[in-house]
Amino acid sequence: MPYRLTVIGTGYLGITHAACMADLGFDVLGLDIDADKIDRLNNGELPIHEPGLEPVLRRGLDSGRLRFTTSYEEIAEFGDVHFICVGTPQKRGEYAADVSYMDAAIDSLAPLLNRECLVVGKSTVPVGTAGRLADRLARLAPAGVQAELAWNPEFLREGFAVQDTLKPDRIVIGVRSERAEKVLREVYEPLGEVPMVVTDFATSELVKTAANAFLATKISFINAMAEVCEAAHADVKQLSEALAYDDRIGGRFLNAGLGFGGGCLPKDIRAFMARAGELGADQALTFLREVDAINMRRRARMVDLARELAGGSFHGCTVGVLGAAFKPNSDDIRDSPALDVAVTIGHQGGRVTVYDPIALDNARKAHPELSYGESALEAVRGAHVVLLLTEWQEFVELDPEELGAAVATRRIVDGRNALNAEAWRSAGWHYRALGRP
Ligand SMILES: NC(=O)c1ccc[n+]([C@@H]2O[C@H](COP(=O)([O-])OP(=O)(O)OC[C@H]3O[C@@H](n4cnc5c(N)ncnc54)[C@H](O)[C@@H]3O)[C@@H](O)[C@H]2O)c1
Numbered sequence: 001m002p003y004r005l006t007v008i009g010t011g012y013l014g015i016t017h018a019a020c021m022a023d024l025g026f027d028v029l030g031l032d033i034d035a036d037k038i039d040r041l042n043n044g045e046l047p048i049h050e051p052g053l054e055p056v057l058r059r060g061l062d063s064g065r066l067r068f069t070t071s072y073e074e075i076a077e078f079g080d081v082h083f084i085c086v087g088t089p090q091k092r093g094e095y096a097a098d099v100s101y102m103d104a105a106i107d108s109l110a111p112l113l114n115r116e117c118l119v120v121g122k123s124t125v126p127v128g129t130a131g132r133l134a135d136r137l138a139r140l141a142p143a144g145v146q147a148e149l150a151w152n153p154e155f156l157r158e159g160f161a162v163q164d165t166l167k168p169d170r171i172v173i174g175v176r177s178e179r180a181e182k183v184l185r186e187v188y189e190p191l192g193e194v195p196m197v198v199t200d201f202a203t204s205e206l207v208k209t210a211a212n213a214f215l216a217t218k219i220s221f222i223n224a225m226a227e228v229c230e231a232a233h234a235d236v237k238q239l240s241e242a243l244a245y246d247d248r249i250g251g252r253f254l255n256a257g258l259g260f261g262g263g264c265l266p267k268d269i270r271a272f273m274a275r276a277g278e279l280g281a282d283q284a285l286t287f288l289r290e291v292d293a294i295n296m297r298r299r300a301r302m303v304d305l306a307r308e309l310a311g312g313s314f315h316g317c318t319v320g321v322l323g324a325a326f327k328p329n330s331d332d333i334r335d336s337p338a339l340d341v342a343v344t345i346g347h348q349g350g351r352v353t354v355y356d357p358i359a360l361d362n363a364r365k366a367h368p369e370l371s372y373g374e375s376a377l378e379a380v381r382g383a384h385v386v387l388l389l390t391e392w393q394e395f396v397e398l399d400p401e402e403l404g405a406a407v408a409t410r411r412i413v414d415g416r417n418a419l420n421a422e423a424w425r426s427a428g429w430h431y432r433a434l435g436r437p
């Protein structure tokens, strides 16, 4: 392979990128400031849950092509191409993104560089960040060292991270030179035929935020229809199925329910609005305020529906919550709609017990005030209301009779429109769902 790669920031994005690039044959050195994470990774232990990633990590380590370090000196010495994958969370109390981790990564790396290299931003950032970081890199790199910046946003989904990395829908690169384009084309050559969009920094940054804004809008569109369906006694699940037959609309991301959460869509649409405001283009994105509001209203509606089933108040009521992760096949609980609902019901006097197949440890750490069960049955034992909030396959396959034997009263709200309503109703359950009669 022509280049040695480094990956700075080994979270959900960085671990996947590092392990997959090693699997493609590159020598890869991953870096994080979290020494515990680095120790675990070097021992072949995945600090996150991501289906199919562990064998890729192990293969990389066993082949000697993949290693992890906390030393910026080591990666500066090692890498021809440095990918930056650090977090860009929402600032506390603001809509804007906190890009200070990006700045810190450049500040740590740049002064140590001693040979020609390409530094590639992969994190999701407000438009204009790449240009600013390019100036910072040029200012901090030692004189005479040719260190150039490029942008290469990432579109992987948690739960499908390996497949999305090895078979992406497209690759977008923002470059300022033919050399940077050539290097990135060579880096991604082992992926085979993948559409590649080569553009400027600003467009490449915007493709990413625009994609997430579109996905969030599609989800909030169908959830707005769910609100109308509730008022009109119509069925949003059938409505979305019928819409999906139109190829121009398509059925993906049209599942009505509790709405979107996670470490990406909510913070990215907010950061997009904040940045548009700074650029004087805030009017263009006012619709995203509504997208966000519709999304958050679904959580409030879920709590209302649960309270209604509880008889008007949560006091003296036991609520069994199925799901803590923001979506199935992930242990990620960042801005999880499920946990948000569980915590709110707890605040309103309900006795809440949560179960999740994978995200329980993360949930326990973030919300020690909630009770947790070790299985779905344990979480719903004695419950007056059961809430399905994350559509893990394990929950979709639950036997209504078996669950019915454990609860105090057979009442369930399907927050993800994932269950077979008929099967639950015929087992004597009072079944309700968001957006359905
Ligand atoms: N999670 C996803 O599915 C996904 C997909 C596409 C894009 N993104 C974007 O990628 C970025 C990272 O997201 P994530 O979910 O992997 O976040 P994460 O919080 O899981 O990982 C970020 C990592 O960066 C490390 N870090 C922070 N400062 C550092 C520094 N100065 N030097 C080295 N390491 C540092 C942290 O310790 C952490 O391990 C974000 O901008 C996110 O929006 C995420």
Ligand SMILES: O=c1ccn([C@@H]2O[C@H](COP(=O)(O)OP(=O)(O)O[C@H]3O[C@H](CO)[C@@H](O)[C@H](O)[C@H]3O)[C@@H](O)[C@H]2O)c(=O)[nH]1
Pocket: 124, 154, 155, 156, 157, 158, 159, 212, 215, 219, 252, 253, 254, 255, 256, 257, 258, 259, 260, 261, 262, 263, 264, 265, 268, 326, 327
């Ligand atoms: O029809 C749908 C589809 C999704 N969701 C919810 O939307 C959220 C986000 O889901 P998804 O997009 O699958 O997860 P992420 O892993 O957060 O991926 C998004 O965010 C990443 C980080 O930017 C991008 O790279 C991906 O392309 C983008 O899909 C989850 O809470 C889902 O439950 C719905 O409510 N209805």
